[in-house]
Amino acid sequence: MKALTGLLLLVFGRVVSSVIHSLHYVYTASSGLSTFPEFVVVGMVDGVQLLHYDSNSKRIVLKQDWVEQVTRDNPDYLERSNGLSRGSQQAFKANIGILKQRFNQTGGAHMFQEMYGCEWDDEDDYTDGYDQFGYDGEDFISLDLETLTWVAPVRQAVITKRRLDQDRGYNQQQKHYLTKECVDWLKKYLSYGKSTLQRTERPRVSLLQRSPSSPVVCHATGFYPDRVVVFWRRDGQELHEQVDPGEVLPNHDGTFQVSVDLNLTAVPQEDWGRYECVVQLRGIEDISTPLDPALIRTNWGESGLTIPIIIGSLVLLLAAAAVVGVLLYKKRNDSEKRPKLVGSDTSSVNTEGQNPAPEAQPLTTG
Secondary structure, three states, rough: HHHHHHHHHHHHHHOOOOOEEEEEEEEEEEEOOOOOOOOEEHHHHHHEEEEEEEEEOEEEOOOOHHHHHHHHHHHOOHHHHHHHHHHHHHHHHHHHHHHHHHHOOOOOEEEEEEEEEEEEEEOOOEEEEEEEEEEEOEEEEEEEEOEEEOOOHHHHHHHHHHHHHHHHHHHHHHHHHHHHHHHHHHHHHHHHHHHHHHEEEEEEEEEEOOOOOOOOEEEEEEEEOOOOOOOOOOOEEOOOOOOEEOOOEOOOOOOOOEEEEOOOOOOOOOHHHHHEEEEEEEOOOEEEEOOHHHHHHEEEOOOOOOOHHHHHHHHHHHHHHHHHHHHOOOOOOHHHHOOOOOOOOOOOOOOOOOOOOOOOOOOOOO
């Protein structure tokens, strides 16, 4: 959580002046999980789910009303996306079988995933792309867009790396898609869904405290987009000690929330007036909330007012996290260029044009 908050601060600084938009897809193939589909595709724009496909329904389901306009303007959108997703379903199922052999596994639950997509800074027009694969929660192989070579962090991926490194045509095509076509579609989606994706919703800020000895929590919720900066100041200077920043999390209504704790153990209450919580979100003025005991919502003497609110939010967040957590493998390294998949020494790679919906290429790990 702290790493994500630190990354946001590095990217956006203390003045949120630009927005980095993203379009990415996650493919998940599983084995040995009876309650989870064998294959799932999720597409997201700026963290908002765009579409969903799974091996049970075998069809693309659009998750936003404005995507209907995309399909009207691009008549082959759904048909092509469904076809590519079904092709990838078969390839990813085969991949798990091959990987189980490589890792000398005979049973149990296993998961093979790909995440790829692009990012675009709407201020300086900077773009980036990534394509990476994971197996059982660990990095498997990824594409370095600068060298157009594949990075294999485990020995079981070396055979795949050698084959893909030799396929310069495919790697060039991937670079073109990830840095050009994907960005074009990202901008298209932002245009179609402008009223939703490019809106600004002002956060509601509260100060919370569980007990007199607990940290004071600055809780901002109901904001959109999720590019927010929340921090504590003392005498006008930002605090780096005494604070515990949290991760930006989704609300059930599509907005976001975040909390930053302030430890006041060694601070006498007469000095609390020197502290304030600051929330910065692009498009609105900074929101500054002084550390005033009269503004702090507490549990003592209030019939547990705050706890049910927090528990209710956590239930919703845990439910969302359970879904997303299954789809996103745990070791995505944000400091590296995200790189794409695996091929065998003998199999062919279907690299037909990637399209606006799931760019599903039936690749194999053999």
